[in-house]
Amino acid sequence: MKKLSLNRFWAIEENQHFTRFTKQNIVLALSTSVIYFIWFSQVVPYRPEHSALYFLMLTLFYVSGVTRSFLKAMLPFIIFWILYDSLRIIPNYVVNPVHIKQPYEIEKYLFGVNDNGVRLTLNEYFSKYHTPFLDILSGLFYINWMPVPFLFGIYAFWKDKALIYSFTYCFLFVNLIGFVVYYTYPAAPPWYVAEYGFIEHFNIMGNVGNLKHFDALVGTPIFKGIYEKNANVFAAMPSLHSAYPVIVLYFAAKKRVGYFIVFFVIFCVGIWCSAVYSNHHYVIDVLAGMTCAVLGIVLFNLFVRKPMIKYILPL
Known part of the structure; x- marks a missing residue:
């Protein structure tokens, strides 16, 4: 297998010229946005902090290569928060x-x-x-x-x-x-x-x-x-x-x-x-x-x- 691991996805903003509005980035942002708000409206009851987190992620994704890399690095924290907040769907x-x-x-x-x-x-x-x-x-x-x-x-x-x-x-x-x-x-x-x-x-x-x-x-x-x-x-x-x-x-x-x-x-x-x-x-x-x-x-x-x-x- 050719060594083209997904590590390129994580490091691309630091190794190449930062690109803000590419077709791939726009599709990723739009699809993620739709899934995010469907989840936090139809599945998990919506609260204002859900929008706050969304706009923070969107800002980090588009401001610069450094902020995008930071978002990728901190993604597990975001996943944790979403999962924990979603535990209310099926109480233990x-x-x-x-x-x-x-x-x-x-x-x-x-x-x-x-x-x-x-x-x-x-x-x-x-x-x-x-x-x-x-x-x-x-x-x-x-x-x-x-x-x-x-x-x-x-x-x-x-x-x-x-x-x-x-x-x-x-x-x-x-x-x-x-x-x-x-x-x-x-x-x-x-x-x-x-x-x-x-x-x-x-x-x-x-x-x-x-x-x-x-x-x-x-x-x-x-x-x-x-x-x-x-x-x-x-x-x-x-x-x-x-x-x-x-x-x-x-x-x-x-x-x-x-x-x-x-x-x-x-x-x-x-x-x-x-x-x-x-x-x-x-x-x-x-x-x-x-x-x-x-x-x-x-x-x-x-x-x-x-x-x-x-x-x-x-x-």
Whole structure:
């Protein structure tokens, strides 16, 4: 087979003169636009952010060769967002039974603490004994669950084109593993137990949990605005919030970022602790997220050795 792999598609804007309005580009943009808006109107309920993402992609595609290359590199992030947003089409609670009491009891047994003779989960303990300092600190860590991986992606794009593709596609791969677990083992988060007990309540939106204290302290409903749009309530296991810092840490170490590695280690620990403190995840969810990340990284590194993958993707 002649060595004309699809890598040419990924690198063409940097190796050749940038072309903006070719027949191929126009057909690609139009066909993608039609599919995109059919999906986000007829299948997934339309929201304004769908248009915002569309126009951002269109702008990056047409402005310059650099922005088009950046769009290609960040495509896995976009695919992840579209897939996650589309999970609402078939909620995981209609696929498998929701586990509410079981994870709570496992958590209390393994990681519970005694408070005046009463055994509490760490979530319950911190809900009872939260402090303004930890409210702010946990909120600052948790709000960066996605910005830090995205910023690392921008850094990798400018510093190491090979690394950026491995990073973003590994990120997507880990998410796909997490989505499979979501549907295999639907699990209620700690805030659900605090709000509803062990009774099943479907068709409810997300809850801000203990991040409400952060919103109150800063005087802006930041997290409320985020979580009230989340229809994927029973997806506490695994905690993908806890998986992302592991992916970033791995690729940062691979890039040999020097002393900056300390920042990524702190980010990992901060996210893990905040996931529990915020009442959004149990410790077992966090451990499952970490395991998901490690498993995803190992499998991804094995997967990309396949000749067909190297033919399709710039890895």
